Amino acid sequence: MIEKYRDFPREITVLKAILRRFTLNPQLQSELESKLSRKLAGYKGERELDYHLSQFDHTRFYILHDLRIPHNKTHFQIDSLLISDTFMLIIDSKNYAGTLDFYPEFNYLLQTFNGIEKVYPDPILQTRTQASQLKSFLIKHHFSPPPIEFLVSISNSQAIIRNPGNNQDVRIRVCKTPAVAYKVQSFSDKYHNEILSVKDIRKITKLLLKSHEPYIPDIPSMNLPMDQVQTGVQCPECQQIGMKKIYGSWICGKCGHLSKDAQIDALRDFFIIFGPAITSRQFTDFLHISSIHQSKRLLSALDLDSTGCKKGRIYTPGKNFPLWD
Ligand SMILES: [Zn+2]
Known part of the structure; x- marks a missing residue:
């Protein structure tokens, strides 16, 4: 059963807002654009993993997707965690394209794509590290951890996986995403002793859910x-910025499109860039609204909390405001 679904990565939402709202120097612009495309491809690979995991009978597993757990002054991240009564399995998703030569004995992965060679950290080592961090996190919280296995799932269907050193870890721990279910089964076949009771598993799941802290890029540090x-x-x-408010709608001066709720996305961009608080004056300026009364009407129709009164009133996102959806 799935205990935590994968959230849409907040980093992607932030990068999109930045690229939409700022004219950046060409170097930073291309840096952020390539980061965004990497993150989108990574998310696509993770969704692919979710799909293949959903295809097998996982009734004996508690599954948690996309965890980021604070531990020892840092965080460790897990793409998918499967918990059973006999063992745990961490699955890391990679969407690398091209030919992938694994050299775990030297802790790197060599990618050759369109004639260009690029070196990445060894994903097996990364996932092994996640397993040891999870183990130490569980011990710190007074659980006796079961064996923790780990697997690297390569989601790009065109990728060629090679194992030049004929390394056993690569054979056991790396596979294409559609084969994940079979790998889960072969790990599962190794363990027969019940180490965790259902009560333990529920407690661990609860602890992980409570500890999860989604990553949000820190805008002030981005200069x-x-x-x-x-x-x-x-x-x-048409993505043009500068819609005008006419009666009950927003109208686009470029393509003529009418929208009733385009103010929500604009307000979300404001919250993401400047932090989750806005005054009616800031709202009026940011959305180019002609009167502050109209702003107040629009603000009061949205799911926002507010503190203070009159000019000092500050609006913050309410529980159901779609800040990250
Ligand atoms: Zn338009």
């Missing part, structure tokens, strides 16, 4: 030109 942010409401149809 963005905060005084040059592009304000206005973006057209959901």
